[in-house]
Amino acid sequence: MSLLERLNNDMKQAMKNKEKDKLTVIRMIKASIQNEEIKLGRELTNDEELTVLSREVKQRKDSLHEFDKAGREDLVEKLRTELLYVEEYMPQQLTEEELSEIIKTVISEVGASSKAEMGKVMSMLMPQVKGKADGSLVNKLVQQHLS
Known part of the structure; x- marks a missing residue:
């Protein structure tokens, strides 16, 4: 439907x-x-x-x-x-743990190691979590993982 x-x-x-x-x-x-x-x-x-x-x-x-x-x-x-x-109409939201796992995977795929490469990570990550996670939370977690 x-x-x-x-x-x-x-x-x-x-x-x-x-x-x-x-x-x-x-x-x-x-x-x-x-x-x-x-x-x-x-x-x-x-x-x-x-x-x-x-x-x-x-x-x-x-x-x-x-x-x-x-x-x-x-x-x-x-x-x-x-x-x-x-x-009610949004897809099930990802937990922080699930989101962290996806972020780690994307970071390793991209080969990012610093905050300077955050754009690469975000451009590959956002289509995967679109609608399933708040963008500001995604941003915060990516920054933590790249620190």
Whole structure:
């Protein structure tokens, strides 16, 4: 089942269950995917859908951080709920241990030994962990392994 089909099914279920917040989030995700399709002029691949979902998660995490700093608890709770709904559509996230193993493998494949070669490592690593790990965590772990 494609992501759009899953979103449509979940949207119908949210309507039946009168889950207003979930329905709003699903509609936002669908709109983002459809906007990307219009921009590209074709249907999205699974990887491209994952990119859109990752962007949605990142936007909400950034906003959550800003609202938390500003002391807007009403908006913080709303965003946390939205984030939970969006993350339901993301693939299973890698643990730090799993991520470290992948990073070690990529570092040895590339033959990197210093932070100067971080770009090589990241360019080979990111397609493997796309959507399965937070980019800032990946960056931090790669730096640790190259130190």
